[in-house]
Amino acid sequence: MGQAVPVGCLTIDSHAIKRNNLKRQRKERTSNGSSGTREKVWYPFLSRLGQKYIQQMMALSDRLPQMEKRPRSKPMSGKTVTLLCVTSFLVGFLLSGRVGILQRAKKESNSMINHGSKVSLFTNNCENKRRLGEMGPIDVMNEVSKTHQAIQSLDKAVSSLELELAVARASKDSRLGLKNSKSTPQKVFAVIGINTAFSSRKRRDSLRETWVPTGSKLKKLEKEKGIVIRFVIGHSATKGGVLDRSIDSEEAMTHDFLRLNHVEGYHALSSKTRIYFATAVAMWDADFYVKVDDDVHVNLGMLATRLAQHRTKPHIYIGCMKSGPVLSQKGVKYHEPEYWKFGDEGNKYFRHATGQIYAISKDLAAYISINLPILHRYANEDVSLGAWLIGLEVEHIDDRSLCCGTPPDCEWKAQAGNVCAASFDWSCSGICKSVERMKEVHGMCSEGDGAVWNWTLS
Template sequence: MQSRGSSNKLSSMIARTRISSLLLSMFATFASIYVAGRLWQDAQTRVRLIKELDRITGYGKSAISVDDTLKIIACREQRKKLLELEMQLAAAGQEGFKSKGSTDTDDKDPKKRPLVVIGILTRFGRKNNRDAIRKAWMGTGAALKKRENEKGIITRFVIGRSANRGDSLDQDIDSENKQTNDFFILDHHMEAPKEFPNKAKLFFAYAVDKWDAEYYAKVNDDVYVNIDSLGATLATHLDKPRVYIGCMKSGDVFSEPGHKWYEPDWWKFGDKKLYFRHASGEMYVISRALAKFISINRSILRTYAHDDVSAGSWFLGLDVKYLNEGKFCCSSWSSGLSSLSLSFTHTHTCIKWSTCSQASKYSC
């Protein structure tokens, strides 16, 4: 009996062991199937993702060979050089260098740069001076336009606006300009005696933005100019890119407040109180490069009490060619028109407009 009971227990244990092994085997099989399925699913997902990426990037059709890679690099280098050349061409265009074959699409003849833009700085209440200049040497209407087209000499009266914007002073200028069309109005400049140097600066800055000329000249509204001789004189200096032309001087700096030429900043000019070299204010001419320099730096270029000194200060330290042109000096003239190249009538150093009789006023 004891032996039979033991045998039954042993058989029962073996049966349970076989069942456990079978269950374990089944669990292992199912686990293997599950893991394999997940791996297969992940692999399929990766394949789909790779194909989709290839489709989006455009590299799925074929691999890029070494030759193709070199060609792409060469194309990129050529494109880079082309962009650099385009930038250089744009910069050259800004500096005024153009191809000899370039033409104006509206004209049959090649586009020519004006020789000079003359700004006659005038003020309110000076219409008689302006009329005298129009009659004497500037011209009006068709004559003015003809000289611009044929000789490349642009002449404009330069004036700002009244402190009381839109008052009778502004209205008179606007009315005069409608009749003559020969003003260059500085809308953002207020006319005032102390603002004259700043007015000269703004003329050069705005004129070079409006007209791409070889030269820019500042002239007072009581000065006579021989246009043809001025053009001939300037044409001889076209080979000088940074030129400053005028009657050069470096006179005393007056520190007495009551003096007509008083300089509030006299202490900045050294113990000897002498101005640096600069052109006399009746008339002076600068080249395009210097006018662009003024335009770019207009906000930081300081002014002194007088426009001629201010202009001279702007070019200190620059590589500028100073030309002391005696023909620009009013003191070189006797009464009447001279046979020399340029003639002036200036209030202080040359013949006054008022000294001419009414009959000969415009030939004085």
């Protein structure tokens, strides 16, 4: 007899289980002998699972105490187990497929949203292109022109700010450099520096007798009209020598010199020009700084009028603009040792104001003052000034009233009401025999002695 083993609330008879399994196996073999290939495959597998389960239960029954035998439920057939397995598999397959479909649907939805935004951007882009396409060639050119003008305006604004900063720096440095630290540069309209030399006493006197005021009139012109006039000169190679003492004596009588820390010499005019602007900026806060040679006739009232027309402009370079040949041959006047920098033989200089007379605005003079040590000097001082300014945002003003010829040219123009601001002979780079002819030119081409006193700065 088999032993009854209690398991929880159930009582298991191991021998009865074996007999029932053998009977069930024989019955299923006879009843299912002609069943299909699928049951032949699945039944042995399930039978082995059942046998393993029975063996485990028998091993467990040996260790558990005996329990009261109770009736148990009828075990499931192999066909039912097979059906449950297949059903579970199909349900799992369907559920996993549904989840995959949902995930793909979500991805496709997001893709459609992104695609929709791309289509929207593409549509907007196409709309912009369509609008541009509808514009005529003239409209397109107008838009391009407006954009170009806006860029130029920004460039000029930046350049203006940079030069204004340079002016502020120069003004501060100049105040620090003055002997009396408490003093500040005097505010004036224009500083007119007349370039002169030790040997040019007669030229200076000829100007004092014509268009340069002297004594109290010189001070009055400076105080009432804001026009400062000075003869600009440096010192000799032997500082304090006889040449310097002669200028000291002349200055004691006339009080119309601006002395530079510069060694005088014809071939050092470029250096003298640099130092003149730097010194003038330190002493006077002017709207314009003018350089003129001592053999040129000037109508002060007309010169002030021409300068005042450009007072509101920031970066002004005024003169008679020219572009002469670069002379490479040694020994000739105006020979340029660095001719090779201007290209091949026969080339011309860039456009620049002729050296007899020109003017620059305050910010440009300040720029020269700040960059004094690194400004390159060419043989000709007017070329040097043009080189210093050509790379800046500067307005070049070609004013032909600053380069009238001597009589009869300036005389005819004065009679026609077109008074010249300055007159000289091109052939002599100034008035030929200026000491003898300055009074003659002044008498024929002058604007009148009262013109500058009637001029007012509006």
